[in-house]
Amino acid sequence: MMRLLAGAILWVLTFPVRAAEPVPDRLVALTFDDSVVSHATFVAPLLKKYGFGATFFITEGFEFTTDKQHYLTWEQIRELHAAGFEIGNHTRRHTAVPRQTPEQLLADVEHIERQCAAHGIPRPTSFCYPGYQTNAAAVKLLRERGYRFARAGGARAFDPAADEPLLMPQAFDGKPDSTMEQFKAAVAQARDGKVVVLTFHGIPDLKHPWVNTDPAKFERYLAHLKEQGCRVVAVRELARHLQPRSP
Ligand SMILES: [Zn+2]
Numbered sequence: 001m002m003r004l005l006a007g008a009i010l011w012v013l014t015f016p017v018r019a020a021e022p023v024p025d026r027l028v029a030l031t032f033d034d035s036v037v038s039h040a041t042f043v044a045p046l047l048k049k050y051g052f053g054a055t056f057f058i059t060e061g062f063e064f065t066t067d068k069q070h071y072l073t074w075e076q077i078r079e080l081h082a083a084g085f086e087i088g089n090h091t092r093r094h095t096a097v098p099r100q101t102p103e104q105l106l107a108d109v110e111h112i113e114r115q116c117a118a119h120g121i122p123r124p125t126s127f128c129y130p131g132y133q134t135n136a137a138a139v140k141l142l143r144e145r146g147y148r149f150a151r152a153g154g155a156r157a158f159d160p161a162a163d164e165p166l167l168m169p170q171a172f173d174g175k176p177d178s179t180m181e182q183f184k185a186a187v188a189q190a191r192d193g194k195v196v197v198l199t200f201h202g203i204p205d206l207k208h209p210w211v212n213t214d215p216a217k218f219e220r221y222l223a224h225l226k227e228q229g230c231r232v233v234a235v236r237e238l239a240r241h242l243q244p245r246s247p
Pocket of ligand 1 (some may be wrong): 034
């Protein structure tokens with residue numbers, strides 16, 4: 001008996017890992033790409049009203065450094081963090097990762113990490129692929145740097161038990177012609193162990209009209225999530241549903 005107990009204690013000390021928590025139905029992760037100013041001026045206050053979490057994927061690509069009318073300032077990004085939202089890494093230049101050498105990708109990833117550190121924001125653990133293009137070299141680099149999730153494109157729910165979290169698919173990508181029916185169909189996939197990851201850009205997105213979401217339509221989307229009783233979180237909160245990494 002004592003030997004059995006000693007063995008059990010040794011096991012716990014050697015492998016102090018907990019099992020992945022089961023995924024509840026109606027679990028939704030909300031993500032916003034490209035550092036659009038409406039994330040701070042419109043989206044964040046609205047999400048607060050609903051009690052919803054979200055991840056904002058920050059890039060200094062496009063006209064981020066020169067056009068402060070349409071893009072977030074780092075002070076606004078810091079405020080998003082202070083308000084409880086997750087700040088994720090969407091790279092310095094927003095270059096598709098297959099077009100970069102590992103050194104270029106590393107430099108672009110590190111730049112956003114350094115900017116976060118300079119503004120009192122924790123080092124990101126969630127990443128988003130620019131233009132949704134992925135490759136194995138990026139997955140390796142992100143894993144080595146401690147990233148837990150990297151959102152790609154796609155149109156299906158994420159299964160934490162089966163999918164690679166560094167190639168996490170989105171279930172819905174808000175576009176000007178997206179319909180409420182498409183949104184409802186995407187959200188309905190949040191069951192049987194699967195998480196629905198939703199992608200938006202600016203609301204509105206004046207500089208990238210092809211990914212614009214109308215604010216009134218966005219409010220209808222959020223109302224649907226609330227009606228359905230969804231738990232709406234930042235990507236980082238999905239970590240509890242991953243299998244612990246091998247020791
Ligand atoms: Zn982007």
